[in-house]
Amino acid sequence: MEPKPTETTITLRPIGVVRSPHRETSEIPKGPGAKHRAEGTLELRPELEDGLRDIEGFSHLFVLWVFHRSEGFDVVAHVPLDDRRPHGVFSSRSPRRPNPIGLSVVELLGREGPVLRVRGLDMLDGTPILDIKPYLSSIPSEKLRRGWVEEAEARKRR
Numbered sequence: 685m686e687p688k689p690t691e692t693t694i695t696l697r698p699i700g701v702v703r704s705p706h707r708e709t710s711e712i713p714k715g716p717g718a719k720h721r722a723e724g725t726l727e728l729r730p731e732l733e734d735g736l737r738d739i740e741g742f743s744h745l746f747v748l749w750v751f752h753r754s755e756g757f758d759v760v761a762h763v764p765l766d767d768r769r770p771h772g773v774f775s776s777r778s779p780r781r782p783n784p785i786g787l788s789v790v791e792l793l794g795r796e797g798p799v800l801r802v803r804g805l806d807m808l809d810g811t812p813i814l815d816i817k818p819y820l821s822s823i824p825s826e827k828l829r830r831g832w833v834e835e836a837e838a839r840k841r842r
């Protein structure tokens with residue numbers, strides 16, 4: 685009998701690795717107004733280079749990656765953006781998640797073969813990359829709601 689989907693284990697092989705100037709989590713900007721300007725590279729396995737064909741046409745990319753230096757998870761998370769109250773892990777970007785998957789949007793600066801030069805890294809050097817996709821947003825800004833993040837940012841501005 686097929687196992688229930690929520691009881692299976694999925695094994696993924698990273699497509700590459702992040703080369704970032706951040707060696708420790710303390711070096712990565714956090715909290716309200718944090719800006720991610722760090723530049724580095726996304727280095728793909730050489731045999732996957734053809735998968736980058738036509739990527740130069742996109743200004744920004746989604747990068748899916750693994751919080752490989754994170755252990756365990758909290759269903760309810762205390763986050764640097766809001767020191768007043770905790771939030772559900774799925775309402776947050778906490779690294780301590782049941783499946784430690786990170787999602788970042790980076791600016792594509794250039795490409796040399798299987799290596800992408802990017803800006804906007806918020807991950808550590810050596811972070812395994814699971815996938816890369818072009819960033820396309822079709823949601824008009826007036827339709828976007830930012831939940832508790834908006835409230836926390838407004839409080840800090842006051």
Ligand SMILES: C[S@@+](CC[C@H](N)C(=O)[O-])C[C@H]1O[C@@H](n2cnc3c(N)ncnc32)[C@H](O)[C@@H]1O
Binds near residue numbers: 709753754810812
């Ligand atoms: C708040 S998370 C957000 C990451 C991503 N933008 C997301 O939304 O999934 C970013 C933090 O994760 C931590 N971090 C970055 N790379 C990591 C890694 N490879 N393993 C564990 N923690 C990491 C750092 O503390 C960093 O400030």
